[in-house]
Amino acid sequence: MPGKLRTESAFDNPDDVYDALINAHRDLTDEQSAMLNAKLILILANHIGDLEVIEEALAVAREGV
Amino acid sequence: MSSYVYPHYEYRRCADHGLSPPNRHQVVIVGGGMVGLTAALDLAQRGVPVVLIDDDDTVSVGSRSICQAKRSLEIWDRLGCAEAMMARGVTWQVGRVFFRNREIFNFDLLPEGGQRFPAFINLQQYYVEQFLVERLQETRGVELRWKNKLAGLMPCDGGMRLTVETPDGPYDMEADWVIAADGARSTARRLLGLDFKGRVFEDRFLIADVKMKQPPFGRTGPTERLFWFEPPFHKGDSALMHRQADDVYRIDFQLGWQADPELERQPERVTPRLKAMLGDDAAFDFEWVSVYTFQCRRLEKFRHGRVIFAGDAAHQVSPFGARGGNSGVQDVDNLCWKLALVLGGQAPEKLLDSYDAERGHAADDNIRITTRSTDFMTPRTAMSRRFRDAVLKLAETHGFARRLVNSGRLSTATFLKNSPLSTPDEPGFTSTTAPGAAALDAPVQIGNRKAWLLETLRGGFHGLYFGNGALPHEQAAALRELRAGPVPVHTLGIANPAGATLADIPTVIDAEGLAAKRYDGKPGTFYLLRPDQHVAARWRRFDAALVKSALDRATART
Numbered sequence: 001m002p003g004k005l006r007t008e009s010a011f012d013n014p015d016d017v018y019d020a021l022i023n024a025h026r027d028l029t030d031e032q033s034a035m036l037n038a039k040l041i042l043i044l045a046n047h048i049g050d051l052e053v054i055e056e057a058l059a060v061a062r063e064g065v
Numbered sequence: 066m067s068s069y070v071y072p073h074y075e076y077r078r079c080a081d082h083g084l085s086p087p088n089r090h091q092v093v094i095v096g097g098g099m100v101g102l103t104a105a106l107d108l109a110q111r112g113v114p115v116v117l118i119d120d121d122d123t124v125s126v127g128s129r130s131i132c133q134a135k136r137s138l139e140i141w142d143r144l145g146c147a148e149a150m151m152a153r154g155v156t157w158q159v160g161r162v163f164f165r166n167r168e169i170f171n172f173d174l175l176p177e178g179g180q181r182f183p184a185f186i187n188l189q190q191y192y193v194e195q196f197l198v199e200r201l202q203e204t205r206g207v208e209l210r211w212k213n214k215l216a217g218l219m220p221c222d223g224g225m226r227l228t229v230e231t232p233d234g235p236y237d238m239e240a241d242w243v244i245a246a247d248g249a250r251s252t253a254r255r256l257l258g259l260d261f262k263g264r265v266f267e268d269r270f271l272i273a274d275v276k277m278k279q280p281p282f283g284r285t286g287p288t289e290r291l292f293w294f295e296p297p298f299h300k301g302d303s304a305l306m307h308r309q310a311d312d313v314y315r316i317d318f319q320l321g322w323q324a325d326p327e328l329e330r331q332p333e334r335v336t337p338r339l340k341a342m343l344g345d346d347a348a349f350d351f352e353w354v355s356v357y358t359f360q361c362r363r364l365e366k367f368r369h370g371r372v373i374f375a376g377d378a379a380h381q382v383s384p385f386g387a388r389g390g391n392s393g394v395q396d397v398d399n400l401c402w403k404l405a406l407v408l409g410g411q412a413p414e415k416l417l418d419s420y421d422a423e424r425g426h427a428a429d430d431n432i433r434i435t436t437r438s439t440d441f442m443t444p445r446t447a448m449s450r451r452f453r454d455a456v457l458k459l460a461e462t463h464g465f466a467r468r469l470v471n472s473g474r475l476s477t478a479t480f481l482k483n484s485p486l487s488t489p490d491e492p493g494f495t496s497t498t499a500p501g502a503a504a505l506d507a508p509v510q511i512g513n514r515k516a517w518l519l520e521t522l523r524g525g526f527h528g529l530y531f532g533n534g535a536l537p538h539e540q541a542a543a544l545r546e547l548r549a550g551p552v553p554v555h556t557l558g559i560a561n562p563a564g565a566t567l568a569d570i571p572t573v574i575d576a577e578g579l580a581a582k583r584y585d586g587k588p589g590t591f592y593l594l595r596p597d598q599h600v601a602a603r604w605r606r607f608d609a610a611l612v613k614s615a616l617d618r619a620t621a622r623t
Binding site for chain 2: 034035039041042043046
């Protein structure tokens with residue numbers, strides 16, 4: 001079922017994005033990293049704003065966990 | 066330890082002792098708490114004789130449900146006892162939320178004025194019950210039976226047979242209908258063997274009601290609800306402070322599941338917690354101390370044949386949100402007019418199934434909303450704690466996160482979504498007063514007297530007709546016919562100050578234009594309101610046939 005969530009690549013430069021994510025966690029303890037991730041998820045979820053998109057993303061993220 | 070003097074209501078031997086066959090009553094209400102007392106008053110004022118039994122002989126012990134919402138006050142005003150409550154209670158509408166030392170969020174529950182009642186008053190439950198009893202004592206057709214304890218409940222002959230224990234021994238009576246408003250540990254529920262399913266929250270909270278000579282934190286301004294996540298004076302957990310009548314302050318401390326309830330309620334344990342919060346030199350006297358846990362649960366059905374459950378007997382929620390007592394009051398506001406119509410032969414019994422549908426939906430709403438608040442305040446996993454803390458941190462600097470902060474979403478009038486009694490809305494209305502919504506108040510003028518729209522809507526079905534000038538002859542006749550029908554509809558004209566009043570029907574002047582604004586009341590607009598002041602239907606023009614069919618629907622006669 002095609003949903004609203006975009007899953008084809010959206011990045012101009014995927015490696016830069018991945019690198020930015022990894023770099024953001026540099027020198028952090030696991031606890032601090034987990035807090036950063038939680039804040040990041042909230043910030044991005046608000047940016048998306050659309051509950052349907054967020055729910056689809058959560059379903060995809062839960063697959064195979 | 067309390068500064069409140071508890072009234073004691075005298076036990077009297079009732080006339081039902083030793084009768085065979087037992088005496089039969091139309092309605093017996095089990096439970097003299099705020100919900101049962103409100104029901105008794107509502108039914109009696111509709112001319113339905115009521116017997117109310119209560120196993121005690123006084124009001125609520127402890128302040129318990131303290132936040133009385135605007136909708137409850139509107140209901141109690143219809144029943145004639147809101148003024149006493151307003152005079153005694155503490156008005157408030159702003160809540161502030163702190164994370165550690167800093168305020169991160171505040172909310173105003175009544176940003177728009179021009180309504181008779183405030184968003185909330187804080188008034189101890191014992192006062193609410195006292196004022197209800199005082200009103201009942203001057204009401205005809207009510208018999209309050211104190212020290213009468215329900216001991217048996219069996220179906221009989223189209224009604225219920227109740228066995229009641231008293232200081233004079235037991236007696237039996239019968240009732241066409243029983244309203245079970247006997248609280249969270251309902252005896253009626255147990256006697257019928259009904260399941261009460263839901264979630265237990267594994268946390269304990271301390272309530273300390275203290276009387277203070279000086280306002281805490283030097284706060285002499287308007288009363289506000291104060292809530293702290295991780296306050297410096299109570300490490301790691303949350304705290305809440307609320308002012309009540311008589312300079313009594315409700316202070317809640319989250320204690321955690323491991324806390325020992327017996328130990329934690331001892332003054333030598335509570336005093337240091339309060340001093341840490343209020344300062345070493347703060348002077349206070351204890352009024353009431355309690356340690357509680359809570360559950361979110363409901364009966365699957367609120368109507369079981371001739372027994373109808375209301376308030377905590379039917380559903381329980383977490384206390385953060387003031388949705389316990391206030392939803393119970395809305396339950397019986399929803400129930401009593403229906404029961405009166407059924408008893409009067411003006412509506413079929415199936416009208417009562419709409420009580421289950423409408424208030425069941427409200428209970429689901431309240432459970433969902435308070436469960437979310439509780440999950441925020443009492444995170445159950447390391448991950449939910451992390452998200453909660455992330456929200457609190459972001460809230461210091463980012464507006465979007467402030468709206469995620471949840472210290473309780475406070476009770477408002479329930480919107481009766483998908484109600485079987487509502488007529489589908491017409492397109493094009495821009496106001497929130499759609500079918501299912503509670504009517505909104507507005508300042509009006511009756512002749513030269515300043516009044517409120519809601520005070521003109523007492524007890525029955527009402528029409529609201531927005532417009533000016535004389536009505537066409539056939540409309541005036543149709544409105545007269547509606548007023549004289551088996552279920553009368555009393556129509557009120559709402560005229561703008563510039564125009565002439567509507568001839569032929571009682572008319573109020575929409576002095577500040579707020580009624581027209583709140584109801585999107587362009588000239589010609591007609592609303593049909595139920596006896597509980599919820600909107601049943603609305604149209605852009607009056608059509609008697611449509612009003613009659615909406616009235617049939619709202620009384621389950623179709």
